[in-house]
Amino acid sequence: MKAVHGLExxxxxxxxxxxxxxxxxxxxxxAVALRRLHATLEGLRAxxxxxxxxxxxxxxxxxxxxxxxxxxxLEAARQHGAATTAAPEPTLTxxxxxxxxxxxxxxxxxxxxx
Numbered sequence: 001m002k003a004v005h006g007l008e009x010x011x012x013x014x015x016x017x018x019x020x021x022x023x024x025x026x027x028x029x030x031a032v033a034l035r036r037l038h039a040t041l042e043g044l045r046a047x048x049x050x051x052x053x054x055x056x057x058x059x060x061x062x063x064x065x066x067x068x069x070x071x072x073x074l075e076a077a078r079q080h081g082a083a084t085t086a087a088p089e090p091t092l093t094x095x096x097x098x099x100x101x102x103x104x105x106x107x108x109x110x111x112x113x114x
Contacts, residue, residue, distance in 0.1 A: 092109075
């Protein structure tokens with residue numbers, strides 16, 4: 001076997017062997033980490049899909065309940081309108097303050113003009 005120039009010294013040869021073994025160990029560790037990350041990623045994708053399905057199911061349920069609530073409100077308004085045809089309840093209309101004073105005006109309770 002022909003000797004390679006520069007590798008006559010055993011220390012240099014062992015250095016290359018050590019670096020080769022270290023490189024193989026690093027690559028194996030990275031491969032294991034990559035497999036773990038891939039498994040974690042698949043789990044996250046499955047959880048995301050389940051979350052999307054749950055959200056869509058809840059949105060459908062909310063839409064159904066909102067539709068039912070609107071239908072009930074319309075029916076209740078119709079029933080309430082048929083039961084009472086009287087005028088609506090009176091309200092208190094507040095007039096704006098026209099004069100600026102250091103003290104507020106006296107409170108009054110009077111019927112608004114027609």
